Amino acid sequence: MSQPEQKTLDEVATLRAELDDANYRYYVLDEPRMTDADYDRRLRRLQEIEAEYPDLVTPDSPTQRVGAPPDAGFPEVQHAVPMLSLDNALNEDEITAFVKRVADRLEIDGETIAFCCEPKLDGAAVSLVYEQGVLVSGATRGDGRTGEGITSNLRTLRSIPLKLRGKALPDLLEVRGEVIMSHEGFEALNAKAREEDGKVFANPRNAAAGSLRQLDPRITASRPLEFSAYQAARFEPDPGDATHSELMARLGDLGLRTSAALEVVTGSQGLIDYCRRLGERRDRLGYDIDGVVIKVDDLRLQRELGFVARAPRWAIAFKFPAQEETTTLNDVEFQVGRTGAITPVARLEPVTVAGVTVSNASLHNADEIARLGVMIGDTVTIRRAGDVIPQVVRVETSLRPADAREIVFPERCPVCDSEVERLEGEVVARCSGGLYCGAQRKEALKHFASRRALDIDGLGEKLIEALVERDWVKTPADLFRLDAERLASLPRMAQKSSDNLVAALDKAKQTTLARFVFALGIREVGEATAANLARHFGTLDALMGAEVADLEAVEDVGPVVAAHVHTFFRQPHNRDTIDELRALGLAWKEEEIGERPQPLAGQTWVLTGTLESMTRDEGKERLQALGAKVAGSVSKKTAGVVAGPGAGSKLAKAEQMGVPVLDEEGFLERLEAWESGRETEQ
């Protein structure tokens, strides 16, 4: 192969610069200079040259946005800095309350505080990592700590630069933002889909999120997705900006798009004004938003405010009032849950609320029905509470038809005809049938097989229904007596599926005590309580033999839970099922009884600044597991302070008071030593 001439090298450099610049102008500055045709022509020319001289191809070339198709699933990605959620403010009073909280904590006048505001885009949150200015990884939010690596899909977005612009590039930049689809893009995509196969997306948010989860990046590339940055999670070396808004401007300089509607305002009135103005413009923005993100602008103040459990104290999301629609209540169905709780569910004439079709809504209980005063046939107003769960807000009584029927709460279980009882002082009514009731049995089995319980692969809702309806399975123990041959006679269950299920059941037999206890479905015993019980008693026999007082000694177990557990294990049919399960081969390693050594018992520790290898919450948990208390402020009694980068006043105070300070490296070293029991005190 011939070597490229200097002329060719120059042309490649020029084309790349022009293409990058066109993207930047189009997506970041919103001032397109180049027509699409010109862009495509240059891109094709670059592709030709790169095809001729493959050595010239670099990963950040504009031709390299669409990478190799299908690889096996998306890898897990740990977020170095967790992606937190924000507290909500649902009205102007709650904005005022937020300002007051911030002001009180900082001991300054709230009306002087500067806040950075921007629209809260309704899309999918992602995190991008740039090393030496080059995009190296991109991931979804996931649960905030761990997301999915969707780098090859994110690379196809032209508003995501493959390399950052400018001379002074950070060594490391982790930027958070939202991937959205504009109304225009969404309409165009659906118009095309309608022509081709008739399958259309329900709303821009789902279209954006769905597009990101494609295994084939070529499909993602064909979707009109846009990225807009809202936060720098890591920026090294520290750019030295004083405010969040300056930092956002810097991201813009680096070639990242940020919100055009970003504004810095002062005090609660400034915030309320901004929210009102944006609310008025909402319909004309061209993309979906569900509110306003408000952040304390001064980064020093942000550090001082710090975090509570899952959210920063220095930010809040103002949510616009939920969209409401009216529809008719066609019927009410009473569903029976795992514990026998009877839930009235409104069957509604399907109606689109905020982009999704709603046809069911829980009415919760008899009190709620009475409160609403709702009848079958009524016109009702529906809203999606917290943007997710449909809710009947009120009845349009004036529209009530003459033939509206009263909703009669059943006195007998709609599934098994057992008596329905409602205990004194409780709002929920329950079917008294226990596992005699088919509905409860199905729910109990579903729970037993669920992922966090015994995790029986392939045993889903429909299959459980079929098994219960045929009376093949009455208790969890019956599951393990199923044989492949009989299963294969079920609809949609042939040889392969049956064998798989039998294998999955066999695999599920080896479990842990905590999972097993959780799987039993004892009232009020969730995953966490089950783990506590397992750890405390160590063996199932010890747990089964425990008296109420013994149970109450377990962490987070009070009289109510203790009574439920005690009663459960006193029931002969429960004991029989457990015996059968054990006879059928269910087994687990007996847990270590009691606590691990607690070398830090009685000590108080303080964490400040950011840690790289873990979140502050994780650090806290690990310290607590060692017996330490973790406090928010430094005092004379503080045994030690762990200071990550960005530590402020707490570090200064510790130094002043002569409290020992560990950096992250030192902290990790000690943690490992303590946890392994090599060291018993600090």
Next chain:
DNA sequence: CCGCCTCGAGGTCA
């Protein structure tokens, strides 16, 4: 609660 994607498997039809 709803929508979306992926996968494995079953059923249908040529």
Next chain:
DNA sequence: CTCGAGGCGG
């Protein structure tokens, strides 16, 4: 091609 299970995300 369709269905069910499983997972993700808001």
